[in-house]
Amino acid sequence: MATSLKSLSEHSSKNILDISSKKFGIIVSEWNEEVTEALYSGAYETLKQHGAKSENIIRKNVPGSFELTLASQWLAQLEEIDAVICLGCVIQGETKHFDFICDAVAHGITNVGLKYNKPVIFGVLTPDTQQQALDRAGGKHGNKGDEAAITAIKMLGF
Numbered sequence: 001m002a003t004s005l006k007s008l009s010e011h012s013s014k015n016i017l018d019i020s021s022k023k024f025g026i027i028v029s030e031w032n033e034e035v036t037e038a039l040y041s042g043a044y045e046t047l048k049q050h051g052a053k054s055e056n057i058i059r060k061n062v063p064g065s066f067e068l069t070l071a072s073q074w075l076a077q078l079e080e081i082d083a084v085i086c087l088g089c090v091i092q093g094e095t096k097h098f099d100f101i102c103d104a105v106a107h108g109i110t111n112v113g114l115k116y117n118k119p120v121i122f123g124v125l126t127p128d129t130q131q132q133a134l135d136r137a138g139g140k141h142g143n144k145g146d147e148a149a150i151t152a153i154k155m156l157g158f
C-alpha cells in the first residue's frame, strides 16, 4: 500500500511490549537536516510515549545515509543496545548516486540486523522531491520516524 494511502503515524498500541528497560540507539543522518531532525523527533517521542526512558535512548549523528550502515554496526555490536533505528533522507538528484546510496543502506543495515540478531530499523526516506520528504516527516502522510520507532518496539516483542 502506498504511503499516500495510509499515515505513517497510525498504529495500534494493542499488546505493545513494556519497553521501560529497553535501550535504543538512534542514528541520524545530517544530510537533509530539516527532514531528519523531524524524523528523530517523531521516533524519540514515540519511544517515550510507549514507556522508553530518555536515558535509554542513545542518539548518534552521521554525515549521510551511506554512513548509517557502519554506525548501526557500531551500536548493534554493543550488548546493552536492544534495537537500532536508522534515520535518513536520500533525495533523488541528477545522477545515479541516489540508487547506489539507497541500495547500499537498505542491504547494509539488513545485514547488520542479521549479523547481530537484533532489530536494525530502516527509517530512511527515499523521495524524488523535498516536498515528498516533508510530507513523510511530520506532514500530511505522518512521520516515518514514528513508524520506525513502532517497528523497533514490535520487533522486540516478537
Ligand SMILES: Nc1c(NC[C@H](O)[C@H](O)[C@H](O)CO)[nH]c(=O)[nH]c1=O
Pocket (backbone or CB within 6 Å): 029, 031, 032, 063, 064, 065, 066, 067, 088, 089, 090, 091, 092, 101
Ligand atoms: N545526496 C544525499 C546523501 N549523500 C551523501 C552520502 O550519504 C554519503 O555521506 C557520501 O556519499 C559519503 O560517503 N546522503 C543523504 O543522506 N541524502 C542525500 O540526499
Ligand SMILES: CC(=O)[C@@H](O)COP(=O)(O)O
Pocket (backbone or CB within 6 Å): 090, 091, 092, 093, 094, 095, 096, 097, 098, 099, 101
Ligand atoms: C542522493 C544524492 O547523493 C544526490 O542528492 C546527489 O545529487 P546528484 O545526483 O545530482 O549529484
